[in-house]
Amino acid sequence: MTGAISIQGLAKRYGEKVVLDGMDLQVARRSVCALLGPNGAGKTTAVRVMTTLVRPDGGTVQVAGFDVRRHPREVRRRIGLVGQQPAVDDVLGARQNLVLFARLHHLDRRAAGVRADELLAQVGLLDTGSTPVRDFSGGMRRRLDIAAGLVLAPEVLFLDEPTTGLDPAGRRDVWEAIRALVARGTSVLLTTQYLEEAEQLADDVCVLDGGRVVARGTPGELTAAVGGDRLELVVADPRRAQEAVLLAERAAGSAPGSAPPGTGERVVVPVARRHGVVGAVVRAxxxxGIAVDDVVLRPTTLDEAYLRITGRDDERAEVSA
Structure with a gap:
């Protein structure tokens, strides 16, 4: 069985500007793939190509088993798309919106009503009655957007920045709705700039930079690949921070020079092993004679991995230097 999405060598340019430069991507069925990348990395353009809204200049793109250039109608019958901007009508209620979308998809009146009720139950909005969408919270409105993208029960759902602008409660609402979709068999590709979102939802994370996938793996694999755990120390005397870095590196088995210089009284040191490392560093x-006020051993976050993979960590260090 083919995957939900298969991309090889995808290229797209606008005039002299290369937006996608040989992008490769594979998304398994019944999974969530998070596409990360800085602004201008090509995420939205890639989604537009996959959803047949933009024609690629090179490479092959298959979605739900069909080529987007040769069989665009077949692709459209099998996908849903939720863009960054709301698509629902503020004046109508949730059910009225979904009936309208279903009718636009050529369902008859009875089938449209049945489908609307199914979707409302699926995204937890069945009890909203005739309340206008303008009175919904941000999370409720976004869940309704997602429901509108599910009218034809798509095999693959594309979510472009699905929680941008939502408060933490709204984001949790959307995450729960996405998890429920995958449990029912839908494959999801989402673009996001929230690293926490990728950690919470994604089976697979692809980091896009310069129009290419520069790293891929589970959130745990990506964080492990850029250095594993971190030992954070608070040195009582900031003047001895750099000395503390050198001693901690040696005791922790880190490569010399792998830790950033001490900033004020806080020191962060990559560690090659967990067992016994805290005791060894504190003893050293x-x-x-270097007093330590606090010491914490923690894993590298996906935020740190993302910044290091894309080189933004070095840029940030240069700006702050």
């Missing part, structure tokens, strides 16, 4: 610093 104690022997050198």
């Amino acid at each position: 610093l104690d022997e050198a």
Whole structure:
């Protein structure tokens, strides 16, 4: 069985500007793939190509088993798309909106009503009655947007920045709706700039930069690939922070120079192993007479992995230097 999405060598340019430069991507069925990348990396253009809204200049793109250039209608019958801007009508209620979308998809009146009720139950909005959408919270409105993209029960759902602008409660509402969709068999590709979102939802994370996939893996694999755990120290005397870095690196088995210089009294050191590392570092610093107010061993976050993979960590360091 083919995957939900298969892309090889995707290229797209606008005039002299290369937006997608040989992008490769595979998305398994019944999974969530998060496409990450800075502004201008090509995420939205890639989604537009996959949803047949933009024609690619090169490469092959298959969605739900069909080529987007040769069989665009077949692709459209099998996908749903929820863009960054709301698509629902503020004046109508939730059910009225979904009936309208179903009728636009050529369902008859009875079938449209049945489908609207199914979708309202699916996204947790069945009890909204005739309340106008303008009175909904941000999370409720976004769940309704997602329901509108599910009218034809798509095999693959594309979500472009689905929680932008939502408060934490609204984001959790949308996450729950996405998890429920995948449990029912829908494959999801979402673009996001929220690293927490990718950690919460994604089976697979692809980092897009310069129109290419520069890293791919589970959230855990990506964080492990850029350095594993971090030992954070708060040194009592900021003047000895750099000395503390060198001693901590040696005791932790880190490569010399792998830690950033101490900033003020806080020191962060990559560690090659977890077992016994805290005790070894504290003993080394104690022997050198360097007092430590706090020490924490924690895993690398996906935020840190993302910044290092795309080179934004180095840029940020240069700006702050």
